[in-house]
Amino acid sequence: MGKKLRAPIKTALQQELEYLLRETGRDEASLLAEVVQEGIHTLFRRCVRDAYIEGRLSRQKAVRLLGGSAVEEIDAAWQAVEADVIWGMKGE
DSSP states (O other): OOOOOOOOOOOHHHHHHHHHHHHHOOOHHHHHHHHHHHHHHHHHHHHHHHHHHTTSSOHHHHHHHHOHHHHHHHHHHHHHHHHHHHHHHHTO
16 A cells, blocks of 8 residues: 655745735736845845944945945944943943
């Protein structure tokens, strides 16, 4: 007696793609092209942000790549983290 074949389990990514296809009514190729473009954009911004925070990228270049308001947000968030660390080290 042979083994019974089971239907493959859909991954969360497959389920998300199917949902997007149904909801947007777009064809898979154009939707995937947009997904790749959005993903590259997101990863690029994350990489630039991390390089700036770690000091591997100048503020001037980060502003050129991300825009002034994005870099100001990064600076403000970093200052808040530093203030929290200092506050925590004081034990207050």
